[in-house]
Amino acid sequence: QKEVEQNSGPLSVPEGAIASLNCTYSDRGSQSFFWYRQYSGKSPELIMSIYSNGDKEDGRFTAQLNKASQYVSLHIRDSQPSDSATYLCAVIAGGSQGNLIFGKGTKLSVKP
């Protein structure tokens, strides 16, 4: 059973701080990794995709991938109350036809 694990939280950070979200995955053959944000009652919205080891930055968001450790993270700089949401880690497992395997999500709360 291919799995994606996330700490369910809630993760609470003060406004302006860095929020760090972590994810591990079980399938060593996984090649593609995504972070989605989901507000309550809404659909998932893509934040970042990452395919290679290392860091990828986009505005206030930085994704990090370490395939050897089967670990992917998302860091949000200068966190805002509007960043309060559930963050979903998703992986396309090796050998699959391309469906996303999602973690259960980490709930982030940014306090003003």
Added chain:
Amino acid sequence: NAGVMQNPRHLVRRRGQEARLRCSPMKGHSHVYWYRQLPEEGLKFMVYLQKENIIDESGMPKERFSAEFPKEGPSILRIQQVVRGDSAAYFCASSQQGPPETQYFGPGTRLLVL
């Protein structure tokens, strides 16, 4: 450029009825994926389709569920003889190319079975 469209946004059915959920992918996208999100659960893959073809249905329950993506028109997820356990949010996603292209999600259909 319109995003992924799903309708209806909310659907109420009584046990034993049929539910039909529709998904129109983003313009230029020919790959459609259906996912289900049960209350307090993560998103689970159901089926992956291209026009007129089912590519992967490994996540579909063996009975009562079917999906299609005809040459013309939206993709349809059909649930026959619904039960209370089918109550969930059903999301459709689309991509322009196949994996590992990014999948963009529609607003979802919230199905409630009474």
